[in-house]
Amino acid sequence: MWFDLDDAQREFARTLNRMLSAADTPAVARAWAAGEHGPGRALWTRLSDAGVFALAVPEAYEGVGPLPVELAVALIEAGRHAVPGPLVETVAASALLTALAEEADASAGDPGDNAQALGGTTPSTGDTPRNPDSTTPSTGHNPRNPDSTTPSTGENPQNPDSTAPSTGHNPQNPGSTTGNADDATKDAHDTARGPDDITESSARAAAGFWLPRIASGRASVTLAAPAGGPYALDADAADAVFVVEAEGPTLRLAAGHSPVQPSFDPARRLARPVPAGTVLARGRAVAAATARATDWAAFATAAQTLGVGLTLLDRTVAYAKQRAQFGRPIGSFQAVKHRLADVHVALEFARPLLYGAAVALARGARDAGAAVAAAKVAAGEAAYDAARAALQLHGALGYTDEYPLSLWFRKARALRMAWGSPAHCRARVLAG
Amino acid sequence: MDLDPSPDEAAFRAEARSWLAAHVPTAPLPSLETAEGFAAHRAWERILAANGWSVVSWPRRYGGRGASTTEWLLFEQEYYAAGAPGRVSQNGTQLLAPTLFAHGTAEQRARVLPPMADGEVIWAQAWSEPEAGSDLAALRATARRTSGGWLLYGQKTWSSRAAFADRAFGLFRGGPAGERPHQGLTYVMFPLDAPGVTVRPIRRLDGKPAFAELFLDGVFVPDRDVIGEPGQGWRVAMSTAGSERGLTLRSPGRFTAAAARLAALWRERADPADTALRDRVADAVIAARAYHLRACATATRETEAAASRAAETRAGEARAAETRSGTRASARATVRRAATAATARAADRQRADNPAEASVNKVFWSELDLALHETALDLLGPYGELSDAAADAPGGGRWAEGYVFSLAGPVYAGTNEIQRDIIAERLLGLDRGRR
Ligand SMILES: Cc1cc2nc3c(=O)[nH]c(=O)nc-3n(C[C@H](O)[C@H](O)[C@H](O)COP(=O)(O)OP(=O)(O)OC[C@H]3O[C@@H](n4cnc5c(N)ncnc54)[C@H](O)[C@@H]3O)c2cc1C
Numbered sequence: 001m002w003f004d005l006d007d008a009q010r011e012f013a014r015t016l017n018r019m020l021s022a023a024d025t026p027a028v029a030r031a032w033a034a035g036e037h038g039p040g041r042a043l044w045t046r047l048s049d050a051g052v053f054a055l056a057v058p059e060a061y062e063g064v065g066p067l068p069v070e071l072a073v074a075l076i077e078a079g080r081h082a083v084p085g086p087l088v089e090t091v092a093a094s095a096l097l098t099a100l101a102e103e104a105d106a107s108a109g110d111p112g113d114n115a116q117a118l119g120g121t122t123p124s125t126g127d128t129p130r131n132p133d134s135t136t137p138s139t140g141h142n143p144r145n146p147d148s149t150t151p152s153t154g155e156n157p158q159n160p161d162s163t164a165p166s167t168g169h170n171p172q173n174p175g176s177t178t179g180n181a182d183d184a185t186k187d188a189h190d191t192a193r194g195p196d197d198i199t200e201s202s203a204r205a206a207a208g209f210w211l212p213r214i215a216s217g218r219a220s221v222t223l224a225a226p227a228g229g230p231y232a233l234d235a236d237a238a239d240a241v242f243v244v245e246a247e248g249p250t251l252r253l254a255a256g257h258s259p260v261q262p263s264f265d266p267a268r269r270l271a272r273p274v275p276a277g278t279v280l281a282r283g284r285a286v287a288a289a290t291a292r293a294t295d296w297a298a299f300a301t302a303a304q305t306l307g308v309g310l311t312l313l314d315r316t317v318a319y320a321k322q323r324a325q326f327g328r329p330i331g332s333f334q335a336v337k338h339r340l341a342d343v344h345v346a347l348e349f350a351r352p353l354l355y356g357a358a359v360a361l362a363r364g365a366r367d368a369g370a371a372v373a374a375a376k377v378a379a380g381e382a383a384y385d386a387a388r389a390a391l392q393l394h395g396a397l398g399y400t401d402e403y404p405l406s407l408w409f410r411k412a413r414a415l416r417m418a419w420g421s422p423a424h425c426r427a428r429v430l431a432g
Numbered sequence: 433m434d435l436d437p438s439p440d441e442a443a444f445r446a447e448a449r450s451w452l453a454a455h456v457p458t459a460p461l462p463s464l465e466t467a468e469g470f471a472a473h474r475a476w477e478r479i480l481a482a483n484g485w486s487v488v489s490w491p492r493r494y495g496g497r498g499a500s501t502t503e504w505l506l507f508e509q510e511y512y513a514a515g516a517p518g519r520v521s522q523n524g525t526q527l528l529a530p531t532l533f534a535h536g537t538a539e540q541r542a543r544v545l546p547p548m549a550d551g552e553v554i555w556a557q558a559w560s561e562p563e564a565g566s567d568l569a570a571l572r573a574t575a576r577r578t579s580g581g582w583l584l585y586g587q588k589t590w591s592s593r594a595a596f597a598d599r600a601f602g603l604f605r606g607g608p609a610g611e612r613p614h615q616g617l618t619y620v621m622f623p624l625d626a627p628g629v630t631v632r633p634i635r636r637l638d639g640k641p642a643f644a645e646l647f648l649d650g651v652f653v654p655d656r657d658v659i660g661e662p663g664q665g666w667r668v669a670m671s672t673a674g675s676e677r678g679l680t681l682r683s684p685g686r687f688t689a690a691a692a693r694l695a696a697l698w699r700e701r702a703d704p705a706d707t708a709l710r711d712r713v714a715d716a717v718i719a720a721r722a723y724h725l726r727a728c729a730t731a732t733r734e735t736e737a738a739a740s741r742a743a744e745t746r747a748g749e750a751r752a753a754e755t756r757s758g759t760r761a762s763a764r765a766t767v768r769r770a771a772t773a774a775t776a777r778a779a780d781r782q783r784a785d786n787p788a789e790a791s792v793n794k795v796f797w798s799e800l801d802l803a804l805h806e807t808a809l810d811l812l813g814p815y816g817e818l819s820d821a822a823a824d825a826p827g828g829g830r831w832a833e834g835y836v837f838s839l840a841g842p843v844y845a846g847t848n849e850i851q852r853d854i855i856a857e858r859l860l861g862l863d864r865g866r867r
Contacts, residue, residue, distance in 0.1 A: 229814025261822035264638070264832065270817065325567040334865070335849040392842055392849075395565050396590040396643070399840050401635040410637065413809075414817045421813060423706045 003355065005073065013073045016050060020081035026404045032084035033266035037237040040084050041220075047074075047083070048217020056094035056296070061211030066095070068358035072303040076354075079307020079415075082407040084267040086222040086234040088304060088419065092297035093223040093242050094214055099289035100251070100281055101207035107285075203281045206253070210240060224254075224273050227294040228419050231270035236260055243273040244290045248282040251289075265410035291369075297419040299361060299372045302354050302379040305415040309347050309383030312390040312408050316340060319394055330393065339389045346382035353378045373420065373428035380416040380425075387412035435728060437506060444499065445506040451483060452514040460828050461517045463820065465640035470596040473520035477551025487525055487549045494541065495549035500738070501731040508685035509724075513692070523592060524548040524555030526680050528601050531619070531672040535660040544621070556594040556624065558602030558646055559669070561587060566850050568603070569613040569666065573648060575606030575620060582606060582658070584622060584651040590844075594644035595633040599623050607663030617665035621657040628652070638819055638836045670787070679790075681845065682797040684724035690804045690834070691720035693827075697811055712807045719800045726793075788858035791851040798841030798848060805835035 005013070023043055032040040047053065055071045057063025065071070071091065078087055213219035224232035225244040235241045235257040243252045255277035261270045281289075317340055320331030330336050353375040360368035387409045391398040398405050416422065437445060461476065462469035480486040481495060489504045490496025499507065519525070525548060532541050547553040564571040573586025584604055594600060601621045609616030624631060628651040633641035660668035698713045808831045809816030820829025820836075842848040856862040 231814060259823070261824045262819040263817045263822075264819050264835075265817070266639070266819075268817070270822075325565060325570070327567075330566075333849070335852065391839060392847070395843055395847065396560070396840075399636055399843060401637055401639050406637055417810070417814065417816060421810065423703075423708055423810075426708070 003352070003359075005069070005355075009070060009073050012050075012070060013077055016047075016052070016074060016077040017080070019046060019050065020077060020083065023081070025081040025083055026407055029082050029084045029267045029407050032234075032237075033269075035236065035260075035269070040237065043083060044085060044220055045217050047078070048215075050074075052078075053090060053094075053217055054215040056091040057211045057215040058098055061098070061101075061207060061215065063094075063211065063215040066098070066362070068299065068361040069355065071300065072354055072358045075300050075303035076307035076310070079304035079309075079411070080311045082267070082308070082311070082411060084234075086220060086232075086238055088297050088300040089222040089233050089238075090214055090220055091300040092225075092293045092419075093221045093240075094211060095296035096223065096242065096244075096251070096289050096293035097203070097207040097211055099292045100203040100285060101211075103285040103289065104201070104203045203251075203285070206280045213239075223293070223297070225290055225294060225297075227290075227424075228297060230272055231261065232257060232273050233418075234269050235271040235273060236269055241273045241277075242280075243275075243277075244286065244293075245275070249286045249290060250279055251281045251286050253278040253280055263410075263414055265414040267407065267411070268414050294419065295361070295369045295372050298376045298425070299354075299357055301415055301419045302350075302357065302372065302376040305376075305379040305383045305412065306347065306350055306354055308408050308411050308415060309343075309350070309379065309386040312383065312386035312405070312412065313340065313343050313347060315405060315408075316343075316386075316390040316393050323395075336393055339393065343382070343386045343389050346378075346385055350375065350378035350382045367432055370429050370432050373425035376420055377422050377425045377429070380422055383412040384416050435725075437502070441500075441503055441506060444503050445510060448485070448507050448510045449514070451485065452510055452516060455479060455483070456514045456516045460515070460830060463640060463833055464518055464520045465593070465636065465642040467596060470520060470593065473517055474551045474554060476517050477519070477521050477554075481550030486521070486551070487529070490529070490545070490549065494545040501734045502728075504680075505684065505727055505731055508683035509688060510685070512683075512685040512689035515689075520593070521548065521551050521554055522681070523557050523597075524553070527557055527672065528555050528621075530680075531601075531659060531668060534671055535619075535668045537656075539656065540659070553599055554593070554597045556591045556597040556600040556644075558588040558591050558594070558600040560590045562589050565590075566847055569617075571603060571605060571617070573602075573604050575604035575618045575653070575662075577606070578652070581652055581654040582618065582620060582662075584620070584628070584648040584653060586648055588646040588648070590634070590643050591646055592643045592844075594624060594631055594646060595641050597624055600646065601659070603665045603669055607661075607665070609663070614666040616663050617669075618662045619659040619665035619668045620653045621659065622651055622653050626651050636836065637839065638821075638833075679727055679730060679793055682793075682801070684720070684727045687720040687797065687800055687804065688724050690801075691717045694804055694808050694811075697808060697827075702811055709807070709810060712803070713811070716800065716804045716807055719796070719803070723793075723796060723800060726796075730789075788854050791846070791854040792859070794845060795848050795851045795855070798838075798845075801834075801838040801841050805831060805838045809835055 020043075023046065025043070028039040028043050031038070044053075051064060052071075052074045054063040055065045055067045055074060057065055059065075075087060075091075210219060210221060214221060219239040220234075220237065221240040221242060222232045222235050222238040223242045223244070224230065226246045226249075232238070232241050232243065232254070235254075241254040241257055243254045244250070245252060252273075254273035256274045257271040258274065259271065261272075263270050317331070320336055320340065321329055323330050331340075353371075357368065357371040357375040359365075360371040365371070390405055391409055394403070394405060397403050398409070400406065420428070457476070461472040464470055464473040477486055484495070484497055485507070487494070487496045488499040488507050489501070490498070492498050497503075529545060529548065532544060536544070544553075548555065559568060559571075561571045561573060573584065573588060575582040575584055582604075586604070588600075588602060591600065599621060600623075601619070603617045603619055605617060607616055607618040622629070624646075628649045630647040630649070632645045632647070634643050634645060636642040659665075694713055695717055698710065702709060702713075704710070812826050812831065815824065815826050816831070818825040818829075818832060820832040822829065822832075825832050846854075853865065857864050
């Protein structure tokens with residue numbers, strides 16, 4: 001047994017910490033909150049250069065993963081520095097596409113059974129990371145022409161960025177959750193397709209197209225799934241918005257999203273995917289892959305949350321040492337000391353649960369979901385306690401938007417509920 | 433012991449209820465922490481005042497109805513149950529007004545209170561400073577003597593709604609000093625648009641300019657705007673600080689209404705199998721009821737105290753009359769009776785008047801408010817994350833806005849750490865810790 005980080009993992013954490021400390025992440029988060037994604041994207045590039053996004057992607061798709069322990073290390077650091085963006089959703093989408101592709105591989109030649117994926121022909125991972133522009137676009141389905149057999153993502157090969165099918169709202173009906181008439185028609189058409197039209201190839205194609213891009217940082221994606229609620233985080237910044245719909249269940253590449261609904265954490269930009277776009281897969285395989293992706297999402301959220309909690313504690317301890325009232329540092333008052341000590345205890349017991357969940361995920365253990373849920377509850381409650389203590393012990397200063405503490409405070413509240421509420425996770429722990 | 437309103441109280445409540453039913457705005461007003469919302473709330477104060485509902489417990493000559501504490505409780509209950517807006521004039525009506533009633537001059541009351549009652553002049557509290565938060569006596573802003581008044585210098589901070597308010601009241605170092613930092617403070621009122629005042633809004637967690645910093649550079653305050661004696665500001669301020677923490681700032685009506693909304697939300701949306709959440713909803717409902725009942729007890733004590741004061745006055749008058757008419761023996765009996773009644777109620781009254789009682793309320797309501805809103809957000813699941821600016825925000829964003837507001841409760845009006853110290857020391861008699 002070796003239940004601790006090894007030297008390489010520690011060094012990985014230190015490297016990320018150094019890099020993020022230098023990156024002025026509070027400014028990046030504020031820009032992100034204002035809808036300016038440039039600095040955030042630049043930061044994501046640096047994270048992917050450090051290998052972060054490859055961690056959730058298997059080697060077959062140009063990643064190095066899945067490596068849940070390293071992923072936890074990376075996401076803790078991301079949380080500690082309040083890195084904005086759909087980190088969790090990118091990880092979860094990676095798990096989803098991987099699972100679907102594996103399922104498709106397993107049941108190849110058995111169409112209509114498990115991996116009911118739609119459209120497309122021969123999958124191809126086409127491009128190489130070194131030269132993304134040199135290739136033919138390769139994922140199955142043309143959103144404008146669902147029956148087409150020509151592989152196309154609707155992407156302009158000259159401009160890989162144009163794959164983003166997700167900007168702007170539905171012009172006809174911006175607030176709509178049902179989409180406009182065209183979308184609805186297309187949607188109906190998709191739904192009407194019989195199993196005969198369905199092959200597993202589009203799932204593999206989607207994996208082949210997106211996973212290498214995610215691993216190399218060329219694409220950031222987001223995901224909405226029933227377990228995560230109706231919103232896709234940062235859909236306005238992501239290159240692809242994946243949506244799992246309960247009916248089918250169906251995996252869809254959304255054709256766009258509704259206007260951003262401001263979150264309590266402004267750096268979390270919430271939008272509903274429009275219920276239209278390319279259907280990538282449907283059926284039991286989607287259900288299984290989504291369950292796996294949801295576990296990964298909860299796990300990644302727990303890691304990010306722990307990082308958020310750690311920073312809230314660190315910053316508050318530092319403040320309590322330096323802020324004086326009644327002629328003494330407030331950190332010398334027992335009420336203050338005990339509250340911070342309690343937060344420390346809670347966070348230090350969330351940490352082993354998180355790594356325990358990582359081990360379970362790495363082994364593909366049957367009870368991995370319960371382990372993840374336990375970690376999510378512990379990290380979520382500890383970080384929210386940390387946030388409440390931070391707010392309280394900073395006095396009025398903590399209550400201001402201008403003081404950077406707010407970046408972490410607001411995240412702690414939001415992450416606690418994201419990808420599995422405490423009640424849901426607790427039930428999962430007991431379900432085993 | 434009973435909880436039934438007297439016929440007079442019931443009539444008062446019925447009148448309030450029907451007026452509110454006819455006048456409460458159907459759509460919630462925009463957040464009062466914004467310029468637009470502040471203006472809307474000010475307009476609402478005028479409507480309340482025009483009908484005598486803005487300051488029901490004040491004497492009639494200043495725009496009130498002379499309502500008893502019980503009537504006030506009933507009014508607040510009706511007010512929040514009707515979904516009426518939060519009170520933008522609260523700093524003035526709940527903090528400055530009690531100070532003026534206790535320490536102001538008749539001239540100050542006549543001049544300041546009526547425009548406060550109708551929202552024409554809205555007040556900000558300028559107590560805190562960057563270095564003087566919990567340790568308010570460490571404040572450094574000064575009032576320097578000048579002919580006919582004082583000149584204010586220095587910085588104040590966290591002044592709620594000062595960006596939109598008209599005038600402020602605050603404590604300044606000035607006047608005859610003593611040995612302790614609490615001595616030599618002067619309590620003044622000043623206009624926020626006076627020469628020498630700079631107001632810099634500060635945004636709270638959700639970005640709204642809920643409070644402000646004030647920079648004061650030679651702001652003139654005439655002598656008539658000093659409350660109490662110069663140099664006695666601390667005593668003046670502390671005698672009324674209880675109002676900020678206690679009942680009058682946060683009436684039970686507010687929480688009983690919120691708890692009712694929470695219970696309705698639970699019935700509408702919750703998964704009955706989620707017993708943990710159910711228990712939190714129930715606990716909030718119970719706590720709101722507890723707060724309400726404790727307030728009923730407080731109101732009873734206050735009514736008793738008022739009655740006993742009135743009885744003493746009557747006894748005194750009778751005594752004087754009897755003395756004049758020469759029936760000395762009966763005068764002695766009256767004096768004895770009055771003295772017994774007074775002793776019997778003294779203990780009660782002392783308890784009711786102990787400012788530390790307000791600390792008990794403060795800790796309770798601030799934590800109840802937070803629990804109510806946290807539970808509501810948890811109940812709303814993924815929608816609980818939405819800010820009140822989101823079109824999708826449930827309940828018109830009221831829970832989200834209420835949550836942000838409730839987060840500050842354990843901090844302002846004296847932090848809960850400080851309140852717990854006060855309770856332990858002044859009510860439980862524990863040793864005063866090193867501070
Ligand atoms: C929303 C909001 C509105 C406000 N509005 C106003 C206003 O209108 N006018 C105004 O003047 N002020 C206002 N305030 C300021 C408020 O009164 C102060 O925030 C409060 O007094 C605490 O001071 P501080 O923020 O400097 O915190 P500090 O005093 O620095 O306290 C920091 C932490 O240390 C703890 N602490 C300090 N001393 C002790 C001790 N002896 N023992 C144990 N713990 C201790 C505190 O409890 C707190 O948790 C407002 C504050 C908020 C949040």
